[in-house]
Amino acid sequence: MIYRSTNNKSEKVDFREATITGLAPDKGLFFPEQIPVLSVDFLKDLKSKSKAQLAYEIVAPYVGSSIPKEYLFKICEETVDFDFPLVKIKENIYSLELFHGPTLAFKDVGARFLSRCLGYFSKNSDKKTTVLVATSGDTGSAVANSFLGVEGVEVVILYPSGKVSLIQELQLTTLGNNITALEVEGDFDDCQRMVKEAFANKELNDHLNLTSANSINIARWLSQQFYYFFALQQWPHEKPPVISVPSGNFGNICAGLIAHKSGLPVTHFIAACNSNDAFYKYLQNGDYKTKASVPTISNAMDVGNPSNFVRVLELFDNDFKQIQNKISSFRISDEITKKTISEVYENHNYLLDPHGAVAYTALDIYLKENPTEKGIILETAHPLKFNNVVEPIIGEEIEIPLNVKTLLEKTKNSILISPTFQCLSNELLKWV
Numbered sequence: 001m002i003y004r005s006t007n008n009k010s011e012k013v014d015f016r017e018a019t020i021t022g023l024a025p026d027k028g029l030f031f032p033e034q035i036p037v038l039s040v041d042f043l044k045d046l047k048s049k050s051k052a053q054l055a056y057e058i059v060a061p062y063v064g065s066s067i068p069k070e071y072l073f074k075i076c077e078e079t080v081d082f083d084f085p086l087v088k089i090k091e092n093i094y095s096l097e098l099f100h101g102p103t104l105a106f107k108d109v110g111a112r113f114l115s116r117c118l119g120y121f122s123k124n125s126d127k128k129t130t131v132l133v134a135t136s137g138d139t140g141s142a143v144a145n146s147f148l149g150v151e152g153v154e155v156v157i158l159y160p161s162g163k164v165s166l167i168q169e170l171q172l173t174t175l176g177n178n179i180t181a182l183e184v185e186g187d188f189d190d191c192q193r194m195v196k197e198a199f200a201n202k203e204l205n206d207h208l209n210l211t212s213a214n215s216i217n218i219a220r221w222l223s224q225q226f227y228y229f230f231a232l233q234q235w236p237h238e239k240p241p242v243i244s245v246p247s248g249n250f251g252n253i254c255a256g257l258i259a260h261k262s263g264l265p266v267t268h269f270i271a272a273c274n275s276n277d278a279f280y281k282y283l284q285n286g287d288y289k290t291k292a293s294v295p296t297i298s299n300a301m302d303v304g305n306p307s308n309f310v311r312v313l314e315l316f317d318n319d320f321k322q323i324q325n326k327i328s329s330f331r332i333s334d335e336i337t338k339k340t341i342s343e344v345y346e347n348h349n350y351l352l353d354p355h356g357a358v359a360y361t362a363l364d365i366y367l368k369e370n371p372t373e374k375g376i377i378l379e380t381a382h383p384l385k386f387n388n389v390v391e392p393i394i395g396e397e398i399e400i401p402l403n404v405k406t407l408l409e410k411t412k413n414s415i416l417i418s419p420t421f422q423c424l425s426n427e428l429l430k431w432v
């Protein structure tokens with residue numbers, strides 16, 4: 001498979017090069033030249049395939065000859081080595097639980113796949129790779145967990161001070177080894193901007209061989225397709241589902257959209273957003289305006305300028321009408337999100353996390369307008385990760401799994417820095 005940049009000013013590259021580089025040199029995002037088409041047989045046999053086999057068949061055309069077949073299969077096996085149950089909440093709404101991985105959020109899938117690909121690529125290289133990643137919470141913990149101990153790869157995580165939950169912070173600051181956490185005195189957009197500036201800086205790149213583990217990285221983005229197929233494997237109805245995706249940087253929904261483009265049956269997509277509404281507004285009139293991010297209780301979606309927006313445009317050949325036909329968006333306030341958590345717990349005995357609750361509310365509104373449809377929400381995080389929000393709403397404590405108990409006893413270890421590129425650069429260059 002060949003990848004081009006969405007800015008069309010960089011050379012075309014293969015999977016290996018695109019994964020190692022992260023962002024294209026012209027600052028565009030890598031995008032596959034062709035999108036593979038799933039065969040009729042593949043879709044017919046969907047339900048009988050194992051998770052690993054399915055993952056392998058989906059991603060193999062995208063990886064091409066960059067990784068040998070047997071090794072790629074092993075990577076897929078390890079990546080999807082936990083449960084992805086589809087749970088019925090009520091008559092027309094199901095929840096695809098993506099939080100059964102090691103850091104209790106869906107980002108484990110993409111991060112595990114990426115870490116193993118980079119681990120393979122760095123085996124055959126004497127140059128160290130540095131993964132530089134900005135996180136609003138869950139990316140950092142998934143990346144830290146997935147890359148811990150991967151030889152030849154250093155990981156540097158930037159997170160906004162005071163804006164991630166306690167569990168998220170401990171997950172990304174207590175591992176040590178090849179994982180370093182930089183605590184930025186700013187918000188997520190600051191972190192993302194600093195990382196982008198670092199990638200654009202030739203000196204840093206030459207010294208550190210920088211790559212990204214955000215969803216701009218194709219290995220992370222493309223492997224997030226897997227669970228959309230797992231959802232369809234478990235879907236009990238004839239008519240394809242509407243899928244509601246709690247969206248921030250739009251990597252997750254873009255993975256669903258590319259899966260759909262290659263033939264996965266999905267009736268409609270919902271980009272469920274919190275008060276960070278750049279995409280919601282875009283769908284009203286085609287006018288895309290980015291804004292500074294607003295803090296909310298679904299903090300992993302607090303993104304003012306979704307980095308995968310350009311991929312949405314690519315997927316639909318910039319055709320606004322087509323985008324409007326396939327995707328709806330809803331903007332859900334914190335107040336309504338809390339109300340949903342409370343009501344769904346009361347009425348259906350199902351505990352949503354704030355991100356899942358945004359997706360649920362959006363889907364519920366859509367289904368009221370389209371009563372012949374049924375749908376799935378992607379429940380992207382375990383409610384425990386946001387216990388400070390969820391527990392006061394339901395007036396109960398959430399039971400803490402053993403692995404989280406041990407985490408809570410650990411001591412945070414981070415480096416506090418100001419939100420400027422210069423400060424980041426100083427930190428990074430200390431190590432070379």
Ligand SMILES: *Cc1c(COP(=O)(O)O)cnc(C)c1O
Pocket residue numbers: 105106107137138139215246247248249250251252253300301355380381
């Ligand atoms: C990252 C994240 C999201 C948003 O996903 P994007 O791919 O950035 O749109 C939603 N929910 C949770 C829990 C997350 O960690």
